[in-house]
Amino acid sequence: MKIIKLTENLIPAFKEYYAKYSHEQDESFPPVDDFTINENDPVYLLVKGKEIRGAAALMLHPEYREVRQARLRMFHAADGDYLSYLKLLNSILLHTHGLTSIYGFIEDNYSHIAKIWEDLGFNARRFAWVLIRHNTENKQANFPAGYELKTFRENIDEDSWCAVINDAFGHSLGHVRMTPEKIRHWKLEKGYLQEGMKLLWYNDKPVGSIGITKDNHKGSEIYFIDAVAVINDFQGKGLGKNLLRAGIEFAANSGIQKVMLSVNGENDKAADMYFREGFEKEALYKCFYLDIK
Numbered sequence: 001m002k003i004i005k006l007t008e009n010l011i012p013a014f015k016e017y018y019a020k021y022s023h024e025q026d027e028s029f030p031p032v033d034d035f036t037i038n039e040n041d042p043v044y045l046l047v048k049g050k051e052i053r054g055a056a057a058l059m060l061h062p063e064y065r066e067v068r069q070a071r072l073r074m075f076h077a078a079d080g081d082y083l084s085y086l087k088l089l090n091s092i093l094l095h096t097h098g099l100t101s102i103y104g105f106i107e108d109n110y111s112h113i114a115k116i117w118e119d120l121g122f123n124a125r126r127f128a129w130v131l132i133r134h135n136t137e138n139k140q141a142n143f144p145a146g147y148e149l150k151t152f153r154e155n156i157d158e159d160s161w162c163a164v165i166n167d168a169f170g171h172s173l174g175h176v177r178m179t180p181e182k183i184r185h186w187k188l189e190k191g192y193l194q195e196g197m198k199l200l201w202y203n204d205k206p207v208g209s210i211g212i213t214k215d216n217h218k219g220s221e222i223y224f225i226d227a228v229a230v231i232n233d234f235q236g237k238g239l240g241k242n243l244l245r246a247g248i249e250f251a252a253n254s255g256i257q258k259v260m261l262s263v264n265g266e267n268d269k270a271a272d273m274y275f276r277e278g279f280e281k282e283a284l285y286k287c288f289y290l291d292i293k
Helices: 008-024 062-067 082-095 111-119 158-169 180-188 239-253 268-276
Strands: 002-005 043-048 051-059 069-077 101-107 123-134 147-151 192-202 205-217 220-230 258-264 280-291
Touching (some): 051 082, 082 111, 158 180
Antiparallel strands (some): 002 043, 043 051, 147 192, 205 220
16 A cells, blocks of 8 residues: 545545544544645545545644644544554645654544554544434523524624634634634535524623534434633623523424534533533544654
């Protein structure tokens, strides 16, 4: 088997490989319709004849370079052997000048992959829970007077959305600055819902957010709740709880019986709220870092 750099004609095959294997690691950043060859998205493929047997894809966009940590979009070898992973890693390391580390997630059931990553020098430093809730006995969102939840307005609300996310999560471990470009890519994902992005306003000030996308879980359609955020000056008022309830209600009104979300393992306050609102643990993802020397 040999390593080749991704070319334009191989992008469809790379997308197919990602769709087939990304559930073992991290499905957060699929290569969307406008994915192209560029310096911020280096991708290498492990091929056997004309068949792709592995892929390493790194995200080096400006918001990652700012923190000198690049995220792995994918780092996977179908044969699951050390040498295949080593070949892929050596290729992607060519693009890590100026970085302090690269990192990626592995679903906890795939311990054999985690073992190979550890043998390559990666270390698990944090984790995230994926939680699930069945839409029964839903509680209605009830925001205090003066607050209004509005659907995101394209070409108007991008800066407001970014400001809320970056204020709410700016000090969270692993946070990377939200940008309008990220929002644009989010809208290109196949699970994007036109009415699923919402901002919470207090008078004319954006103070909270929630995003809902469509997904599939074990053969059934679910809605995934993301970006439940409240800016620091407005926390402690029950706004996060009501944003969550609004998301659950949105799903129920659309006929969706299950909702899912993820929460960082160190965010005990948010996790406790989700459990109180009826969520249960579904999966555990560990985040592995490789320090660049």
